[in-house]
Amino acid sequence: MKQGSYDFQAIERRWRRHWQDEKTFRTLGPGDAGFDPQKPKCYVLDMFPYPSGAGLHIGHPKGYIASDIYSRFKRMQGYNVLHPMGFDSFGLPAEQYALEHNVHPAVTTESNIQTIRSQLEFLGLAYDWDREIATSRPDYYRWTQWIFLQLYHAWYDPDRVWTDAAGRTTRGRARAIESLEAEFASGTRKMTPVDRDTAGDRDWSDLNRTERQTILNNYRLAYQQDMMVNWCPKLGTVLANEEVTNEGRSERGDYPVYRRPLKQWVMRITAYGDRLLEDLDDTGMPDGHGGTFSLDWPEPVKLMQRNWIGRSEGAAVDFQVLHPDTGEPVSDLRVFTTRPDTLFGATFMVLATDHPLVNPENPDCLVPAQWPADTNERWQGEVPAGSVSEALSAYAAQSQAKAEPVANNAEEKEKTGVFSGLYARNPVNGEHLPIFVADYVSMEYGSGAIMAVPAHDERDFAFATRYGLEIRPVVQAPPGEDQTCFTGEGTSVNSPGSGASPFAINGLPTREAQERITAALETAGLGCFMVNYRLRDWVFSRQRYWGEPFPLAIAEDGAVLPVEPPVLLPEMEDFRPQTSDDPDTPVQPPLSRAPESWRTIKVAGEWAQREFNVMPQWAGSCWYYLRFIDPHNEATFCDETRQQYFMPVDLYIGGAEHAVLHLLYARFWHKALFDLGHVSSPEPFHKLFNQGMITADAFQDSRGVYVDIREVEVREGEPYHATTGERLTRSGGKMGKRFKNGLPPEEVGTEYGVDTLRLYEMYMGPLEASTPWSMEGIRGMQRFLQRVWRNLVDAAGELRIGGELTPELDRLMHRTIQRVSADLEGLRLNTAIAALIELNNELVGETDVPAELARNLLLMLAPFAPHMAEEIWERAGFQTGSIFVQQWPQADPSRVVAEQIELPVQVNGRVRGTLRISPDATEEQVRQAAMSMDNVRRYVADPAHIRRFVYVSGKIVNIVV
């Protein structure tokens, strides 16, 4: 390499090492020597990666580069920037990877972490590596376990009204479980009917340990329940819904998945449904240091969260089930409806196949042995059956099979069902309605039972049509709307009119009718206003090895005994899950095969068996942003003063694939920690930004096998295999190992330079957009950097700094400072780079660059191309010390204004010329000048008769004739 040429490899190697050795990007917090409390803080966070064995490809670091640029920029603006990185290293993929390579996951995980960390370091990312964390390390997961225990020891008091630091009044708060026990003990809180199932008519003080626990379990934020889960026998584990494909098979391995009830640990996230919804838009949340904030999130993400929570208002209505023999009302059947105004249009009822009322094992089951006389044959199911119960269970089995493994697809739209032989009494008009069992009603939403109003619900309509049930319209559609099965809002008809009935709603618009009838139901004790959520409680158990063990043990009497964390994962030779082809095999988590010495433990003098499930992968990522603030604290999960100082996260960058689950789970934990006094803001992430993907063409040969992009040759726009010459097919999309279309960043960085790679990834388009990678495009950025180098360094390696700023260059410089600063703040990195290119292009051909301009150019370039900027900065000797401890340049607005501006002149909205004029010119002066232009006169027939003269100051002239 010649002395004066841009030797990016040497430069990048040198500064990479320098920053590491000098710990240039170490962040100080409260309590650290040298910490300056006067500096404003800025917490810039990336969604941390999952350390896969394949390592990163050039698509992965897009968001990391952006956050790196932003955090370097903020640092230069004088902020105390916290910009950490870590690894989300527990989870099924690590376990699978370890199985495939026959190495313990603890080993593979750590070596994968090494790989990825070195890749991130290669990219020159300014992380404070002293704060690195990995969710699978005991010093981290002991605190995940600790937080679990906080949730276990807490209950949600929906009636608690309280005021937070910003003066917001909230109803509902998590509280210590002891407070609930005390309320039960003193009798200030009454047990619910569900609690009475356990307690009978005894008082709290008469209950034994397990009975009390059973009742408390109904309230805890982390509780145990038999849940219908997605059981994959072939993987030997329960899967989350998002790990199951639309075809009802496992995402990983494509094995069948079955629905099956299993006792699981569950998080009561539904308790926070309203607050998770409301705080998306709350504008006055306390930030923990005296101010307030609101979520600055992409609107589509907020919307997805709202839809996921799926709050819907309606009414709970109690119908009475009639005894099949006596006809007497014997039990209540509660339904949820969003349309209580259509109560008079209900003509039948539908239960979920697994509703307790039709479960023969349930003592309250009323299903008669025989169908009532004259029962329509079509109501009796497709399979001939001896008794009603048999018909029902045959139907349930059939729909389970049809839905087997898990029906997510809409193909089976057909509404089928079987009559239960039972009738219910409509509470508002006394009508007897046949009760059906059908698989279009799910036990998991509402109460698992509905009143069917076929005239105003498409599903009920389809069912009624099929089984010949009455369709009775009770809502008049507005004129012009289709009256058949009208589901919108209109006017109530065919219902009681004004008069004696408390349910008189005839003639009322839908909303009013709903309010009226709900109030009347409430008065009559037949129902009440009710809110339902689509959101379900969060199944928190996994039957795997590579996850956080629960800090719990089960005593001989079944009582749950908390165990002080850390509960370390036991060393196990064979950590494979028990797999099988049989969906009914007993569920045996790997930890059940752990050594005896681990499986049993003495808790407070009592022998108990440990919990064998582990936590889901989401657990570690629910709070990692807190641990970064205080990663080595052995006394607590995060020091309060430090937490208060750094939270909330100012900028959180990551992919849109986490728009719902991760962000919702993390918000939920954070709110619970907030309620319990462990954190000081109700939301963790102030500004959220979703970066787009880098896409790439993928190539397949005639057998459909993907061909590595390095093996592809493009001739005349058509792809061919470089060695075999075979013509290939091209498809665009995600970059990934599967498609063989991703390149490791080291490969590209070594060939073109890391600064070039960084610049190109940011220049491809807006950060939020997905854009295709191009090997030609990256050359443009390399040229740009080389041009910067040549403008500042001559062939002999001497700096070309000197001379005086011309007014034009001075103006351009200030204008560029303005543009780059504003674009950086708004993460419009592509246009910021364009502005830098424009400035640099102006310097091409100059013999030397005035010092002030060179300085500012380097400062502005530094966040984007840190290695080069640091190198020239040092050579120029403007100031001692890293360029990243220098002040970001300030634009002087007064020096941006030009003496003359170009003013487009339109006639009838079409540009007919451009006027050069002082920006201070009066409208009259502009008018004079415009009217004297040749091309304007050509289009203005009669200058005396102008219909209108539009002058937008400094922008445009439009003459309307």
Add this chain to the structure above:
RNA sequence: GCCGAAGUGGCGGAAUUGGUAGACGCGCUGGACUCAAAAUCCAGUGAGGGUUACACCUCGUGGGGGUUCGAGCCCCCCCUUCGGCACCA
């Protein structure tokens, strides 16, 4: 089916949010340097018309309509692509 985002030159994309559409980059064309190539530099580059040359003109932001002095941007209808949800009562 419902909800959301987006459609701009050969390509990636800009457009101060209603004010000269196409900044900047890639590619391409021509030129300089070179024995030659690469690299670099200079010039050009939306389409069509027009001029000896300059002017200049017409069309043009997925399609169709509208509001406005003026629309890529606002309103209505439609088409396409991508993302989310999918019997949620």
